[in-house]
Amino acid sequence: MATRNKSLDWLINNYMPFFKEFGMTEDNILNHYQVWKKEGAFSVEDYLWYIFNLLLDENSKQSVHLKDFYSRNVQIYSQMISFRRKVESKKANEIQKLYNSSKVNLDLESCATSTFKFDFVIIGTNDCEQSKKISGKSITKEQAILNNVIPYEKCSRKQGCVCLMSMVPKRNSNGSLIDSKSNL
Numbered sequence: 001m002a003t004r005n006k007s008l009d010w011l012i013n014n015y016m017p018f019f020k021e022f023g024m025t026e027d028n029i030l031n032h033y034q035v036w037k038k039e040g041a042f043s044v045e046d047y048l049w050y051i052f053n054l055l056l057d058e059n060s061k062q063s064v065h066l067k068d069f070y071s072r073n074v075q076i077y078s079q080m081i082s083f084r085r086k087v088e089s090k091k092a093n094e095i096q097k098l099y100n101s102s103k104v105n106l107d108l109e110s111c112a113t114s115t116f117k118f119d120f121v122i123i124g125t126n127d128c129e130q131s132k133k134i135s136g137k138s139i140t141k142e143q144a145i146l147n148n149v150i151p152y153e154k155c156s157r158k159q160g161c162v163c164l165m166s167m168v169p170k171r172n173s174n175g176s177l178i179d180s181k182s183n184l
Contacts, residue, residue: 007044008030008033008044010044011029011044011047011048012026012029012030015048015079016029018075018079019051021075022055022058022072029051033047036050045087045088048083052076052079052080052083055072055076056073056076059072059073059076066105066109067106067109067110070102070103070105070106070109071106073098073102073106074099074102074103074106077095077098077099077102078099080092080095081095081096081099084160085159085160090160091155091157091158091159091160091161092160092161093152093153093155093160093161094152096152096160096161096162096163097147097150097152097161100147100150100163100164100165101145101147103164103165104120104144104145104147104165104167105145107120107166107167108141108145108167111167114180115179115180115181116169116170116177116178116179116180117169117170117178117179117180118141118167118168118169118170119138119139119140119141119167119168119170120138120139120140120141120143120144120165120166120167120168121136121137121138121139121165121166121168122134122135122136122137122139122149122150122163122164122165123135123136123163123164123165123166124136124163125157125162125163127156127157128155128156128157128161128163129156130151130154130155130156131155131157131161131162131163134149134150134151134163135163137149138168139165144165144167147165149165150163150165
């Protein structure tokens with residue numbers, strides 16, 4: 001078994017529960033790292049980025065159902081965002097955008113058999129002027145899929161954009177849920 005240095009211990013200690021969700025074992029991580037390191041890269045942080053991207057690639061190849069595909073992408077992007085912000089102390093706006101896109105598609109797949117109509121609402125934060133402008137804004141399913149209402153690149157938060165889109169059922173003027181067979 002490969003000898004681990006402190007940084008590799010950090011990787012195992014902090015990410016092993018996440019890796020296990022994707023069928024990876026500690027031995028997989030350690031053995032693959034030794035092979036990967038021989039290619040000329042030595043940073044454990046770079047190795048983690050490599051694993052994240054490998055998981056995204058394998059998820060796209062191996063997923064049979066869209067719901068599972070989007071669900072796993074949401075998990076991976078969430079870990080990527082956390083790592084970028086907490087460990088690298090950088091914004092993760094481009095990853096937040098990918099996370100939101102996968103989450104919207106996951107929501108749509110999860111409710112594909114619903115008999116009700118849905119829209120989305122922007123969930124923003126009060127510490128970004130751009131976010132304040134759109135927080136609480138209702139958008140259509142089509143706008144959520146396009147994912148161009150949130151101005152990720154204009155976010156003024158030091159940690160980066162945290163705006164989300166959440167699915168909400170459509171209601172009529174009486175407050176009742178609108179059935180998808182309705183013409184409203």
